[in-house]
Amino acid sequence: MLSAFLAVLRRDLLLAWRGRADVLVTLAFFVIVVCLFPFGVGAEPNQLRAIAPGVLWVAALLACLLSLHRLFAQDYADGTLEQLLLSREPAAVWVMAKVLAFWLSTGLPVIAVAPAMALLLDLEQGGLPVLVLSLALGTPILTLLGAVGAALTLGLRGGGMLLALLVLPLFVPVLIFGAGAVEAQLSGSGAVAHLLLLGGGLTGAIALAPWACAAALRISTD
Amino acid sequence: MLEAQELACLKGDRLLFRDLAFRLQDGEMLRIAGPNGVGKTSLLRLVTGLALPEAGEVRWRGHCIRREREAFHGELLYLGHAPALNDLLSPLENLRFACAAAGDHVAAEHCVQALVRIGLENQLDLPARVLSQGQRRRVGLARLFLSARRPLWVLDEPFTALDVHAVADLAATLSEHCAAGGIVMMTTHQDAPFARPPAVLDVGAFAC
Numbered sequence: 001m002l003s004a005f006l007a008v009l010r011r012d013l014l015l016a017w018r019g020r021a022d023v024l025v026t027l028a029f030f031v032i033v034v035c036l037f038p039f040g041v042g043a044e045p046n047q048l049r050a051i052a053p054g055v056l057w058v059a060a061l062l063a064c065l066l067s068l069h070r071l072f073a074q075d076y077a078d079g080t081l082e083q084l085l086l087s088r089e090p091a092a093v094w095v096m097a098k099v100l101a102f103w104l105s106t107g108l109p110v111i112a113v114a115p116a117m118a119l120l121l122d123l124e125q126g127g128l129p130v131l132v133l134s135l136a137l138g139t140p141i142l143t144l145l146g147a148v149g150a151a152l153t154l155g156l157r158g159g160g161m162l163l164a165l166l167v168l169p170l171f172v173p174v175l176i177f178g179a180g181a182v183e184a185q186l187s188g189s190g191a192v193a194h195l196l197l198l199g200g201g202l203t204g205a206i207a208l209a210p211w212a213c214a215a216a217l218r219i220s221t222d
Numbered sequence: 223m224l225e226a227q228e229l230a231c232l233k234g235d236r237l238l239f240r241d242l243a244f245r246l247q248d249g250e251m252l253r254i255a256g257p258n259g260v261g262k263t264s265l266l267r268l269v270t271g272l273a274l275p276e277a278g279e280v281r282w283r284g285h286c287i288r289r290e291r292e293a294f295h296g297e298l299l300y301l302g303h304a305p306a307l308n309d310l311l312s313p314l315e316n317l318r319f320a321c322a323a324a325g326d327h328v329a330a331e332h333c334v335q336a337l338v339r340i341g342l343e344n345q346l347d348l349p350a351r352v353l354s355q356g357q358r359r360r361v362g363l364a365r366l367f368l369s370a371r372r373p374l375w376v377l378d379e380p381f382t383a384l385d386v387h388a389v390a391d392l393a394a395t396l397s398e399h400c401a402a403g404g405i406v407m408m409t410t411h412q413d414a415p416f417a418r419p420p421a422v423l424d425v426g427a428f429a430c
Contacts, residue, residue, distance in 0.1 A: 007322030011311070018310040079304025082272060088296035088325040222273050 004089040005097045012101030022067065027109045030063040034117045045122050052121035053182035056131065057138075059117075060110050061171055064139055067106050068146040068167070069153075069160040071098065072217065076154050081221060091214030099147050099210070107139035123182075130185040130195070137198040138178040144209035145170050151216035174201065223247055224269070224374060224405055228278035231264045238264055239428040240277070248373070251396065251406040251420035260425045262409040263303060266376050269407065270300045282374070296325065299369040300376045305362040309351035313342055313361040316350060320365055328368050336367040341388065355383040366395055375399060377408040389414050 016023055037055050041047060075081040084094055114135055115128050123131070149167040153159035181194035223246065230240035238261035246252055254262045267273040269280055271287045271294065280287050287294045307316050314333060321328040337346055340360045345353060350361065363380060375396070381389050389412070396406050397417035406420075 003327065004323055004325055007319055011308075011315070011319045014315075015308065015310055074308070077304075078308060079302050079306040080308065082300070082302055082304070083306045083320060084323055085272060086270060086295050086298065086300055087323055088292050089323075090292070094323065 008094045008097035016105035033059040048121045052123040053179045057179040064142045071150045092210035095210045095213045103143045111135045127186045130191045134178045134181040141205045144205040148212045151213045154220040226280045230277040232276040237430040242428040248403045251400045253420040254409040256425035298374045299372045303378045305358045307350045336364040340364045373404045375406045381412045
């Protein structure tokens with residue numbers, strides 16, 4: 001079971017490395033979206049500081065959404081998905097490996113540049129660790145929920161747009177607690193409650209989403 | 223033993239065939255025949271469990287394949303119309319991944335041997351996107367040499383895009399597999415030099 005998990009993880013990371021332009025596009029998208037806000041709302045530092053947690057979280061969420069439709073599309077087109085569904089290993093195992101590889105190649109780079117973008121918006125330095133932690137707990141939830149949506153919309157005409165409509169409402173609670181954690185930390189009330197809720201959401205998503213995703217993939221390839 | 227009973231297949235809102243039944247004993251080879259669009263590939267997908275039949279069921283060793291899916295898939299090798307190759311990976315990487323993902327532990331040198339045997343010794347490290355159609359097909363077929371332990375082979379148009387030598391070679395491999403007690407089920411429009419001519423199932427006879 002572990003060998004199938006590792007085989008899928010290694011292959012997807014290798015593919016992400018060989019197609020690293022796609023990863024850079026996601027990262028560039030995140031940076032550009034954050035940079036647009038000072039142009040839109042004006043470069044008044046107090047105002048930017050106030051909206052920084054929300055802006056960073058919305059940008060990270062959209063960057064995550066941007067590449068989600070690629071998660072299964074290539075494997076679906078070239079027949080690899082059929083072979084994976086015919087594996088003797090449970091589908092949840094390799095789905096989890098694919099999601100993990102996807103998060104490592106899209107979510108992790110966004111988290112890595114988030115502190116730099118936070119400084120650009122003049123977020124107080126005390127909020128940076130909480131920002132990184134909330135993104136580290138929250139973006140895997142987004143990827144897991146998005147994977148279910150990507151599996152459901154696989155092979156549909158206009159699937160990318162439908163995917164956004166399907167999963168964006170589900171992202172709302174993650175956004176509320178993610179951005180809320182940073183704000184709570186800055187206001188002095190402490191971010192522990194928000195982070196614990198995000199952690200709970202993440203464990204729940206890890207437990208349930210791979211199964212839902214596997215079932216959705218079986219329906220999509222039928 | 224593989225058997226199908228009263229299979230019906232619905233595609234979109236059109237019934238492709240119904241009351242289709244067959245039974246294959248160990249060591250038998252079955253060729254699915256019929257004109258384009260009659261439902262040959264759909265039948266193969268029903269047999270593998272990738273698609274669900276509208277009615278009827280497929281049984282492997284007497285058990286419905288939907289109830290014992292993982293055990294059945296451990297004994298099945300399906301090579302579909304798409305060759306399951308990623309363009310960014312080399313044939314060797316593709317083959318090793320295909321084996322590992324299916325749950326087989328195959329050493330790297332056996333993968334190399336299989337690719338050399340099927341005639342790809344000069345393409346081992348090239349990305350798959352530069353391969354010709356026939357060469358891409360061969361990468362998929364190399365799995366046959368590594369899957370002798372899987373008794374049931376279901377192949378969708380295995381001879382497409384292969385040259386004359388490769389066709390003869392493949393036919394010999396399939397005949398050997400049956401001689402060793404395996405079951406081969408395939409669709410093809412091509413005549414191939416089998417040791418024993420396979421039984422033929424005409425899907426057109428069950429068409430609606």
